[in-house]
Amino acid sequence: MSANASLSERRCKGRPRAFDRTLALRRALEVFWRRGYAPASVSELCKVMEINPPSLYATFGNKASLFLEAMNFYEETYWKEPARRFMADPDIYRAVKNFFNESAQILLSPETPCGCMVVLAAVNISEEETEIIEAVKALRMETKQMFSDRLRRAINDGQIPPDTDVPALSGALNTMLEGLSIQARDGLFQSELKAIAAHAARMLPSPRP
Amino acid sequence: MSANASLSERRCKGRPRAFDRTLALRRALEVFWRRGYAPASVSELCKVMEINPPSLYATFGNKASLFLEAMNFYEETYWKEPARRFMADPDIYRAVKNFFNESAQILLSPETPCGCMVVLAAVNISEEETEIIEAVKALRMETKQMFSDRLRRAINDGQIPPDTDVPALSGALNTMLEGLSIQARDGLFQSELKAIAAHAARMLPSPRP
């Protein structure tokens, strides 16, 4: 139809794909984000992606692999940069404060005001979907590890006491971050969510004199 | 069969119920708690309750009303007393510390180590189930209100500054509490969960001199 070939996909033999793969993935992402994995039916996904089931399965494998690809897309698009800034900021207090403020913004972004996909989309999923369960859990653990790494550096930099309980504190920051997703789902305003998120930094040890 | 008549239900005409209503409700509660509302199929519920679908529907109405009744049972059984103690403790710091410690214990109780039913069971539910969505949300709001009420009393008692941002702080405590459910689902040990939960009290303003 139109010249929508992605750069990395050379035109080849056979009937050309009639839809933009990346755009379709982005639309699938929105459905999974808003509704969660299980309630996002293949039928609804197809409607939103404007393709038929056989195209979905030929292009993305199945519902589960489509979800996994959408989730990676989500991470890259929304969280990569905030996480990079968090690790780059030399001041731990400012880093935490800014990261949680940005997080509140993402969780209640106007297009998709529905919390974090990694936290919420695979809750109450069938126990058989082990691949998805493991994948979202791994991403959550990555975030916790990020907090942990950053706190250890803060200890090395003399910004927080060396006897800080890093596993507990990084776990607590992670708990706040994940809890914010539920608040977002419960319909808080972004101003309220930011005021709450600001309290995360209060769990850090008080600055050394 | 056996004398299992609940005290409040007088024996009447007709074939007597062959199962204990309260026991069946408790078993349904466990299924909803562990698996969530949607993945808990009527078929599985019936198996665990040891009854057939018609008995379930005659006794509890339908899946949704069974869930609502189970959730109220859950609240009464697990959270009523901790909440009462939280409100009764005259010291806000100790109240928060104890409440979050008890919460960690409930969320990872040996029988059902799967977070809070009110927080998790109705995530990713079909949007048509408005009654359930509203009910779980209302219960979450009640907890937040409890935090709010207790903090205002702490202000009146001169335990925390009068300019404390009560909505934000109660929201932050609520966020920690709800976030703990996700940690519980991710398989933390109770010792880890308690160490994390202890950080909630750090968000309170420092005690007045």
Added chain:
DNA sequence: TATATTTTTTAGCATATACTAAAAATATAA
């Protein structure tokens, strides 16, 4: 033009789900 290759469209399949009609079973009341 003819052939090979890939995608799209159409029309479904098998399974699981929430729920129920109908009849058999078991109690009380007359």
Added chain:
DNA sequence: TTATATTTTTAGTATATGCTAAAAAATATA
């Protein structure tokens, strides 16, 4: 004993879900 009321058992129904076979359509290459 007979009639009435309630529950249980059996055997389903209608619908939605994830997924797919088969044929038609659209491109590149020989």
